Amino acid sequence: MSTIIDVNAHLHTPYSFSAFDSIGQAVDMAAREGVKVVGINDFYSMDGYGEWKEECARRNLFPLFNIEFISLNQEDQAAGLRVNDPNNPGRTYLSGKGLNCPPTLSGAPKRQLEEVKAESNAQVERMCAKLNDWLKADGKDIQLDINEIKKNLTKGQLRERHLAKALRMALYPDAENPAKTENELRSKLLKAGGAAFVPEDPKAFLPMETVCDIIRAAGGIPTYPFLADDAKGNFTDFEGDLMKAADTLRKRGIGSVEFITTRNTTAVLEQYAGYLEDEGFIVTFGSEHNTPALEPIRLRTRDNEVLSEKLRAINWRGACSVAAHQAGLDSPAAGEDLILKTVLQ
Secondary structure (H helix, E strand, O other): OOOOOOEEEEEOOOOOOOOOOOHHHHHHHHHHHOOOEEEEEEEOOOOOHHHHHHHHHHOOOEEEEEEEEEEEOHHHHHOOOOOOOOOOOOEEEEEEEOOOOOOOOOHHHHHHHHHHHHHHHHHHHHHHHHHHHHHHHOOOOOOOOHHHHHHHHOOOOOOHHHHHHHHHHHHOOOOOOHHHHHHHHHHHHHOOOOOOOOOOOHHHOEEHHHHHHHHHHOOOEEEEEEOOOOOOOOOOOOOOOHHHHHHHHHHOOOOEEEEEHHHOOHHHHHHHHHHHHHOOOEEEEEOEOOOOOOOOOOOEOOOOOEOOHHHHHHHHHHHHHHHHHHHOOOOHHHHHHHHHHHHOO
């Protein structure tokens, strides 16, 4: 592959929670920054696929159709093994890459997805009620209306970040740094130990195997998101031994991985992504954008460096593989041709 196109394969949108006000804003930013392949990657939702496809087409961008889940591996939980949630053993984030568009999920997998989305919304509704109790007890003349939040701040799916945003708008409408204020409110009130924290019901977490089955039923590729090194250079129990992690993922039928590049140093990304690609994994990178902070779409590492040529090439090859799968083509080279026909028009 002599041509390398910049890719961001993991972007949340307002269909879950996002730094973007709209899908149009997200793809406009991508186009301005020269990122030609972009992947929608919302929690529990494929609802934005049609709009994502349409808005990408207007700008000659190539769309990837992805999804994200939080699953539970009971074996890892019983062993106290931290996987890619550093605070909850066994809890495992999984993405699906290259799903069908328009969505084709039906039957039991569709029902399971709808049930877990409903439970996720219900948990936020319980948190809102508890937050209102705290506001009243604290003497603040404010009560949050969950239906108004859902109507004005969401596209139907509630996340705790929507509560933090609504509370910031009510308490500090003129905040100098809205994203910082929302993060502080969320950390103080809505996370574990906070006055409005509500533990998630176990029904919110499907078994890892079930999540993989849903992703495959929707036409996608089960994908493991690596945390890799944190700010102190630490790794989770699962990820610290890279060879063992790769072997375990293969045994679990997962042949695709991804990284959110701002979490990691360039050196660790090159080590982990390079090894995993050499081992036959599809490797892609993204930025998430699932916090209030509106950061660049062109990927950079925790060192605040743009991706090295090695990393850009890995990401491009991964995107070509996902594009080929998504289109039902037989090789990454065919995926590359398809992308280039779209973005070089």
